[in-house]
Amino acid sequence: MSAAPRGIAFVLRWGSYVSALLLGAGVLWVATAADVxxxxxxxxxxxxxxxxxxxxxxxxxxxxxxxxxxxxxxVRLLIxxxxxxxxxxxxxxxAPLAALALIVASVLLVRGR
Amino acid sequence: xxVPFLLVLxxxxxxxxxxxxxxGMGGSILLVPMLILLMGDFLPIQAAIATGLVCxxxxxxxxxxxxxxxxxxxxxxxxxxxxxxxxxxxxxxLVVTLLSATAVEVVFGIFLLGAAVLMWxxxxxxxxxxxxxxxxxxxxxxxxxxxxxxxxxxxxxMLGIGxxxxxxxxxxxxxxxxxxxxxxxxxxxxxxxxxxxxxxxYGRGDVVVAVTAPLVLGVFLGAQVxxxxxxxxxxxxxxxxxxxxxxxxxxxxxxxxxGFTAPWRGGQ
Numbered sequence: 221m222s223a224a225p226r227g228i229a230f231v232l233r234w235g236s237y238v239s240a241l242l243l244g245a246g247v248l249w250v251a252t253a254a255d256v257x258x259x260x261x262x263x264x265x266x267x268x269x270x271x272x273x274x275x276x277x278x279x280x281x282x283x284x285x286x287x288x289x290x291x292x293x294x295v296r297l298l299i300x301x302x303x304x305x306x307x308x309x310x311x312x313x314x315a316p317l318a319a320l321a322l323i324v325a326s327v328l329l330v331r332g333r
Numbered sequence: 334x335x336v337p338f339l340l341v342l343x344x345x346x347x348x349x350x351x352x353x354x355x356x357g358m359g360g361s362i363l364l365v366p367m368l369i370l371l372m373g374d375f376l377p378i379q380a381a382i383a384t385g386l387v388c389x390x391x392x393x394x395x396x397x398x399x400x401x402x403x404x405x406x407x408x409x410x411x412x413x414x415x416x417x418x419x420x421x422x423x424x425x426x427l428v429v430t431l432l433s434a435t436a437v438e439v440v441f442g443i444f445l446l447g448a449a450v451l452m453w454x455x456x457x458x459x460x461x462x463x464x465x466x467x468x469x470x471x472x473x474x475x476x477x478x479x480x481x482x483x484x485x486x487x488x489x490x491m492l493g494i495g496x497x498x499x500x501x502x503x504x505x506x507x508x509x510x511x512x513x514x515x516x517x518x519x520x521x522x523x524x525x526x527x528x529x530x531x532x533x534x535y536g537r538g539d540v541v542v543a544v545t546a547p548l549v550l551g552v553f554l555g556a557q558v559x560x561x562x563x564x565x566x567x568x569x570x571x572x573x574x575x576x577x578x579x580x581x582x583x584x585x586x587x588x589x590x591x592g593f594t595a596p597w598r599g600g601q
Contacts, residue, residue: 225401225408232524233398236391240553243546247343250543251336258335260375262538282546286387289549290531292394293524300412315412319419323529326423330536 224303228296235292242285249278294320339547345371346551347558350392352578354559355571359392359495359523360552361385362448366441366582368544370589376544378434383534384545385493386527388552393495393524395556397517405517407510410472414504414518417479418496418526421486426533429491438590441492445583448498449576472508481507482522490530495523 250256259279263286264272272280297316304313345367346360353360368381400406429437472478481503485496497519504515534540 225404225406228408229398229401231398232394232401236394236398236553240391240395240550243550243553247339247547247550251339256335258338259543260541263535263540263542279542283542286540286542286545286549289387289390289394290528290535293390293528297415297525300408312409312412315416319412319415319525319529322416322419322423323525323532326427326529327532327536330533 224300227299227303231292231296231299235288235295239285239289239292242288243282246278246282246285249281253278294323342544342547343551343554346388346548346553347555348551349388349548350552350555350557351559352555352571352575353392353552354396354556355562355566359389359497360555361389361494362445362498363578363582364388364548364552365493366445366586368548369438369441370582370585372544373589376541377539378437379429379534379537379539380541380544382429382437382491382493383531383539384541384548386489386531386534387540387545388549389489389493389495389527390524390531391549391552392556393520393527395553396560397521397524400517400520403517405513406521407472407514407518408521410478410504410508410510411518411521413475414478414482414500415522415525417482418486418489418500418522419529421483421488422490422526422530423486423533424483425487425490425492426530427490428487430537435590437492438586442583442586442590444488444492444494445579445586449579449583451498451502452572452576452579468511470509470511470514472504472510474508478503478508486526486529489523489526490533493530495520496526497523 256278263283264280269280269283273284297320301313301316301320345364349360349364349367352363365381365385368376368384369378372381397406401408432440482496482500485499485503488494488499489496500519500522501512501515504510504518505512510518531540
């Protein structure tokens with residue numbers, strides 16, 4: 221197996237394992253804590269996440285797991301682009317970078333509204 | 334109150350992940366309609382779709398990691414087709430904001446009916462699924478592939494499901510890719526497609542962490558069990574059961590769109 225598939229497989233497997241671990245820990249924490257209410261609203265802003273983790277908010281741990289899961293496919297795009305670029309397969313490297321650019325542009329567009 | 338709520342969500346995720354992995358079509362096609370029908374009173378339809386997309390990433394990432402390592406994924410083909418599915422998913426996730434909840438329910442119901450009919454007409458190919466050897470091939474019809482993948486991506490972004498039911502037949506029948514490679518590559522593509530849509534929903538505040546996290550956890554667990562039982566369960570029975578479930582969910586969605594509320598949500 222060449223370097224690109226190996227790196228991609230590594231990111232996909234460990235990204236999903238670690239996010240599942242964080243989600244599981246967060247769910248278990250909520251289930252066993254006596255004083256945690258159901259947080260039915262939207263996800264907390266990213267800038268508040270670190271503070272909420274420091275304040276031992278289990279929903280912040282769950283959100284960290286979800287964010288890691290969302291980031292996993294994007295990291296695999298970067299790894300694929302880097303692997304193809306290292307082999308000087310520029311056209312092949314362009315495809316994942318273009319997909320990533322589309323995703324980033326759309327997120328910025330929605331955030332700007 | 335909290336523990337039963339979490340257990341119900343994990344249980345729903347396990348059911349969706351189990352059947353999704355057993356049939357290789359992603360659990361969100363079951364999960365999103367179940368969320369709409371069971372929790373529609375307090376979970377907005379866009380939050381149900383966002384949850385479906387996050388679950389697609391979960392099931393795709395864990396399975397695709399294995400498939401890539403085994404050499405079943407055509408990475409080059411997948412990367413190219415992703416351009417279409419990502420563009421489509423973004424379009425679908427933007428378009429859904431223009432539709433009413435009733436319109437989304439009707440579109441979903443039609444999609445479920447179509448999936449049930451396709452499954453009925455194409456029984457499981459057990460012999461091909463278990464084949465170990467992969468014949469030499471050269472993918473063809475790239476413009477067709479990109480076009481159809483854009484459509485599959487828009488369905489994914491709009492309904493919160495993976496594009497497998499569209500992508501696998503496209504690659505297998507339209508592009509000359511062996512079935513095993515087509516299924517694995519479609520799974521590989523799904524993660525990025527769903528991430529493109531899910532990030533837009535996340536940016537709009539449609540991801541409800543308290544609901545999504547236990548469901549994703551359930552999908553992880555269900556998919557693990559499903560993949561271990563895949564060789565032992567009679568796939569024709571599961572296939573038949575899934576057709577019935579898809580038809581039932583479609584009927585319930587049409588009833589919901591027509592104004593009938595399910596009895597478990599206080600309706601008559």
